[in-house]
Amino acid sequence: MISKLKHNEFARKTLDYFKKANIVLTEDEQNKIEIADFGLDDIENTGLQLITYINTERVCAKELVLFPNQTCPEHRHPDRNGLPGKEETFRCRYGRVYLYVSGDPAANPFCKPPAGSEEYFTVWHEVVLNPGEQYTILPNTLHWFQAGGEGAIVSEFSTKSHDESDIFTDVRIKRIPVIEN
Amino acid sequence: MISKLKHNEFARKTLDYFKKANIVLTEDEQNKIEIADFGLDDIENTGLQLITYINTERVCAKELVLFPNQTCPEHRHPDRNGLPGKEETFRCRYGRVYLYVSGDPAANPFCKPPAGSEEYFTVWHEVVLNPGEQYTILPNTLHWFQAGGEGAIVSEFSTKSHDESDIFTDVRIKRIPVIEN
Numbered sequence: 111m112i113s114k115l116k117h118n119e120f121a122r123k124t125l126d127y128f129k130k131a132n133i134v135l136t137e138d139e140q141n142k143i144e145i146a147d148f149g150l151d152d153i154e155n156t157g158l159q160l161i162t163y164i165n166t167e168r169v170c171a172k173e174l175v176l177f178p179n180q181t182c183p184e185h186r187h188p189d190r191n192g193l194p195g196k197e198e199t200f201r202c203r204y205g206r207v208y209l210y211v212s213g214d215p216a217a218n219p220f221c222k223p224p225a226g227s228e229e230y231f232t233v234w235h236e237v238v239l240n241p242g243e244q245y246t247i248l249p250n251t252l253h254w255f256q257a258g259g260e261g262a263i264v265s266e267f268s269t270k271s272h273d274e275s276d277i278f279t280d281v282r283i284k285r286i287p288v289i290e291n
Numbered sequence: 292m293i294s295k296l297k298h299n300e301f302a303r304k305t306l307d308y309f310k311k312a313n314i315v316l317t318e319d320e321q322n323k324i325e326i327a328d329f330g331l332d333d334i335e336n337t338g339l340q341l342i343t344y345i346n347t348e349r350v351c352a353k354e355l356v357l358f359p360n361q362t363c364p365e366h367r368h369p370d371r372n373g374l375p376g377k378e379e380t381f382r383c384r385y386g387r388v389y390l391y392v393s394g395d396p397a398a399n400p401f402c403k404p405p406a407g408s409e410e411y412f413t414v415w416h417e418v419v420l421n422p423g424e425q426y427t428i429l430p431n432t433l434h435w436f437q438a439g440g441e442g443a444i445v446s447e448f449s450t451k452s453h454d455e456s457d458i459f460t461d462v463r464i465k466r467i468p469v470i471e472n
Contacts, residue, residue, distance in 0.1 A: 242317045
């Protein structure tokens with residue numbers, strides 16, 4: 111659960127990032143920033159801020175914001191009802207993001223998992239994305255990512271998003287945020 | 292056909308627009324800007340500049356640039372091989388774009404078709420997109436668009452793009468650009 115106070119503070123900080131990167135949101139979108147704390151109550155380290163522009167049956171586009179060194183924990187997008195799971199392309203727009211996917215592990219990965227969660231990070235193939243660089247994650251591929259010291263903004267272009275179906279390696283995680291009243 | 296000289300001039304101007312809007316492209320992308328003159332040899336009036344970030348079997352994302360008052364002519368994305376045609380969401384990032392789709396016609400539309408092409412513009416439902424505003428165009432929907440006086444940058448989030456299958460109202464149009472040697 112995230113307190114309303116912290117939710118509002120993180121939403122404000124997210125808008126500052128969009129402003130810095132010249133990304134314009136409508137007023138309605140500004141009021142719909144999603145603050146995902148993944149139910150771990152450690153959002154400074156494990157968390158993600160986002161706005162969903164569009165999510166139809168066929169197409170989804172989001173803008174993701176990570177604050178400095180913040181981590182989106184390891185997960186995958188499984189097949190659903192016999193159809194292939196979510197395919198997503200991450201394009202870095204601002205800052206730098208370190209993306210880890212299954213594949214040859216990095217000998218000296220730049221990032222460390224958030225303290226206390228080490229056992230839930232199992233894939234170590236490292237992809238570094240600077241502004242303008244992108245990477246496509248196929249369905250069912252385990253992945254996690256962490257921002258560099260400046261934070262990061264990442265555009266996500268994907269098939270339909272069903273966040274509630276994501277499978278996290280960390281069984282303690284709840285993807286859908288709950289805001290305290 | 293477009294001359295190499297004009298192609299390069301328009302590609303350079305396109306990069307200036309991206310710079311102005313803080314949109315970062317890789318060097319490889321900078322060298323792959325597509326300049327679409329639609330075969331009408333009147334690119335100042337009928338033309339479109341674009342970069343395709345990704346175009347897989349399921350997802351496509353592009354950035355479109357229109358120079359001041361430039362028009363992308365009327366077309367639709369038909370169904371293909373029994374599958375629904377391209378669905379696209381246009382999100383204005385910079386400047387202003389006037390989008391025309393089938394539906395209730397505007398009494399006093401802001402835009403005029405390029406001179407001499409009037410008969411090939413048949414849909415007049417007007418949607419004005421300022422930065423941060425977006426609109427989703429369903430498969431098979433006739434549409435065309437024109438930039439305002441500052442030009443426009445539009446992000447396109449869509450299903451797979453098959454530009455060669457687009458059906459233009461103007462039968463003289465050739466969508467795939469040919470560059471003179």
